[in-house]
Amino acid sequence: MAASNGLPYGRQQIDEADIAAVVEVLRSDWLTTGPKITEFEQAIADFVGCQHAVAVSSGTAALHAAVAAAGIGPGDEVILPPLTFAATANAVLYQGGTPVFADVDPTTLLLDPASVEDKITSRSKAIIAVDYAGQPCDYNRLQELAEGRQLQLLADASHSLGASDQGHACGRLAELTTFSFHPVKPVTCGEGGVVTCDSVDHAKRLRRFRNHGISQDHHQRQQRGSHGYDMVELGYNYRMSDLQAALGLSQLNKLPGWIARRQNLADCYAQGLAEVSGIEPLALRSEVSHGFHLYVVRVVNGQRDRLFEWLQQQQIGANVHYPPVHLHSYYRQTLGTQAGLCPVAEAAAQEVLSLPLFPSLTATDIQRVVDAIKKYFREG
Numbered sequence: 001m002a003a004s005n006g007l008p009y010g011r012q013q014i015d016e017a018d019i020a021a022v023v024e025v026l027r028s029d030w031l032t033t034g035p036k037i038t039e040f041e042q043a044i045a046d047f048v049g050c051q052h053a054v055a056v057s058s059g060t061a062a063l064h065a066a067v068a069a070a071g072i073g074p075g076d077e078v079i080l081p082p083l084t085f086a087a088t089a090n091a092v093l094y095q096g097g098t099p100v101f102a103d104v105d106p107t108t109l110l111l112d113p114a115s116v117e118d119k120i121t122s123r124s125k126a127i128i129a130v131d132y133a134g135q136p137c138d139y140n141r142l143q144e145l146a147e148g149r150q151l152q153l154l155a156d157a158s159h160s161l162g163a164s165d166q167g168h169a170c171g172r173l174a175e176l177t178t179f180s181f182h183p184v185k186p187v188t189c190g191e192g193g194v195v196t197c198d199s200v201d202h203a204k205r206l207r208r209f210r211n212h213g214i215s216q217d218h219h220q221r222q223q224r225g226s227h228g229y230d231m232v233e234l235g236y237n238y239r240m241s242d243l244q245a246a247l248g249l250s251q252l253n254k255l256p257g258w259i260a261r262r263q264n265l266a267d268c269y270a271q272g273l274a275e276v277s278g279i280e281p282l283a284l285r286s287e288v289s290h291g292f293h294l295y296v297v298r299v300v301n302g303q304r305d306r307l308f309e310w311l312q313q314q315q316i317g318a319n320v321h322y323p324p325v326h327l328h329s330y331y332r333q334t335l336g337t338q339a340g341l342c343p344v345a346e347a348a349a350q351e352v353l354s355l356p357l358f359p360s361l362t363a364t365d366i367q368r369v370v371d372a373i374k375k376y377f378r379e380g
């Protein structure tokens, strides 16, 4: 994240209104499971246009809760891309399921529906699409595939809050969608996550799962005037605090402006780097509004790591998203996955580079990054 001096690849933006919102909660009666959670959940549901939003303690907890709500258990296979943060696949393992890696499209690096189709077996139960860098996947095709084969479609939209496809917001493009509120994400709660869905049963299961698997929360017990409660399944303490929710609510007001700003800055990069041979942009799907959580380019001809080092020397904090999940030692050792499983993602992982992008970045900052890249290719 933030380098001590120089340009980080991503960073949060906190203003006085955010600080006041958190302080207000500190002076209130409710630090957790209070009114700000309900308000935040309603604001997220309204923002994406879905029926239910369930706030949790992180994007990882959101994925775990969504996989549990989808009923994934031992023996079930879940198809997902390897070009993602490990948490997407780990959530399947937490429930005893098996992640099955499908390849990505070479131009967008989004989950490739044709590869998903190839990986479907009689044990397949769900697909988790990942909106890599903030661009929505092809949910129309994925939904068609899922419906035809009786699979559930989940979306890891950690990168794409505020993005949309044909006017439909991420958060309502799959049966269950997860978001992260980590500081580099489109909006932050410090840490936090949320699951959005339209099904009342899913929402009930998610609320229970985040609270130890207990069927009634303390509000319901208070209303009934009873102290009894029952734990009906194994759950976790994945609750979000009201401090986090208040920060998220205050941040959410600014999201539309920040998305527009990110799109603007992405245009500046695209124009600035258009003539640089050695740098290739990722493709934009038609009719999407890209959230540009990340600005990812491909650095071809084996130059990525040397360019990364050069940018570091210039105090420019680029990053790599991601080493393919199936090639992590843990996955090789436990699932026996190896190189060659997803050749498109593996080749891309050698070339992708995320350049600095966050709402307070300026056109001058972008010019500095573009100039540094040009200088690298000029002087090699």
Ligand SMILES: Cc1ncc(COP(=O)(O)O)c(C=O)c1O
Binding pocket: 058, 059, 060, 061, 084, 085, 087, 088, 130, 156, 158, 159, 180, 181, 182, 191, 192, 193
């Ligand atoms: C694609 C993706 N999935 C899941 C996560 C996990 O989110 P969190 O860090 O909030 O647990 C992240 C965050 O890094 C992510 O980028």
